[in-house]
Amino acid sequence: MTTHDKTTRRRFLQAAGGVGASLALAGCTGSEGDGESTPAANGSATSEGTETGTSSEGGEAGTLNLINSTLSSLDPISADDTASGAVTTQLFDGLMTYPNGEVPVEPVIAEGYETSEDFTTYTFSLKEGVTFHNGTEVTAADFVYSYERLAASSNSRTAADILQTIGVVHEVDGDENYVPESLAVEAVDDYTVEITIEQPFAPTLQVLSNNQFAAVPEGIVGDVEGYEGEMEYNEFASSNPIGAGPFTFDAWQEGTDVSVSAYDDYHGDVPQLDGVRWQIIEDDNAIYNYAMNxxxxxxxxxxxxxxxxxxxxxxxxxxxxxxxxxxxxRNGKTVNYLGVPTLSVYYIGFNMEAVEKPVRQAVAHALNQQTVVEQVFKRRGVPAYHYMTPGIYPGGAEGYSTHAEESYPYGYNESQLDEARALMEEAGYGPDNPYELEFLIYESTTWEDTGKLLRDQLASAHIEMTITKAPFSALLSRVRKMDVQAYSLGWVVPWAAPDAFVKHLNPAASDPTASGAIESYNQWPTDTEAAQNAIDAWNQISENRAPTDEAEQLRAEAAVEMEEANWADVANLPVYHQIEERFWYDRVSIPPFGIGGMFKQKYNGASFE
Structure with a gap:
């Protein structure tokens, strides 16, 4: 056994093979990111003229006032968007955490952990005396229940993270569905949790640090076998979420605001704030006015x-x-600035069963990622030709650029409208019968401007694009039902390695209307040569998960093959990688966040000057 405890803060990456090398390159991305283009990642907010918040001056506690966008849920197993995650991060704790959104991850409810020599068994020792917001003590049984909910509940959107990604040992039935209560998560005693995985997986502790692995009180809702539930699910997910995080829930008014208060009995650093309040605003002008006021x-x-x-x-x-x-x-003040390269990719996704391949390829030929980043995003992002970010790509930023410049088939830093037009004419389209394409975007001026730029270019390629705007939650609803042709979306990936990105390019897990784990929303037909190459490459990654140099090399090679398969079939069209930004007034002090993103940062370290 290898022992790790919180006092030594021993880096998990030492036991995670090549992931550490990827992280070392994570800061090597380019210019600043969009900052506005992802309502889920940054938060957004409602209308101009809302009353002033309760910020404090002179070193006193107060309420930290922020901006967010539409939330989907406060249940950690259901809140799979970053707008919701920014709130659930404050309410819930798990075994491990991203300290201020940084890596390496650290124990939080766990006091320490041991790993077996073959890296398939993790034994966590829990702190004693940690309490949920309802006053009950956190024990190993709560984690058994919480992980069972993640795997088995119909409310879970991320069951794949525990069943496939980490691969916790479990049973399946004849239809390959999870058999309830078969998860190899054991409460050895009140303060010891043992987790057994099918095979080594280098970033296990990083994945366990994500919000969906947070502890909730045993039996709090009855959405898994063996538990009647202490409250109705909707109450827990929207008006009474109970966790063990540094803040307790106050209120959530959909479309208006959400607020939390400091939990004075928190087991870690007790918040220096009275609470946090997020105003929910989607409109860019309203966001800016709210901040400038x-x-x-x-x-x-x-x-x-x-x-x-x-x-x-x-x-x-x-x-x-x-x-x-x-x-x-605008108000005459100079504010503080932080720009952080994060684990993100923003893209145009396609419902591949509804949009013909020549159309998808024509859109790729028309898109000039560099122009979009410079003219629309004002260089607040990095042009994206891969799903993997430059810092995570095998070979780093140099390898990323070299591969894209030499091999990207749709024009590196250029639009190829002649090629786009030729493809469409070969497919039977022309001036008198253009292809009609709806591009669904969330309410963002940058995505709207990107869409207009594409629309004007595609007109000469016999594609008549219409742009439809929707609130982020409404867009997600349509995408999940595949009631779309093309759409704007992004991924903030759950761990820092190539496979965390390219798992979203697996055709076998791309149909959200089917049962089983969903990794991407595009219904990628599996009978194409490129799709089969991607599936084979993902199988190579899945079969080589050990924290060894040899396995890391095989995973890296397969990740590049999956990127090229995505190029060939144009399932998702990468547009840019974000450098997430925060601006703030001098009156508040917030520790800088890390590569994991702002939404992973707990605010118990924030204070007023």
Missing amino acids: ENADAFDIPTAKFDRGKLSVEETDDRGRRHGTYGPV
């Missing part, structure tokens, strides 16, 4: 309002994070 202490600046000439980057730290100032802003 100083109703928000920390915020994002929508790209339409961003002036690159006002940005001064004064330092880039050893994690690639950019620290500086921005201003003066």
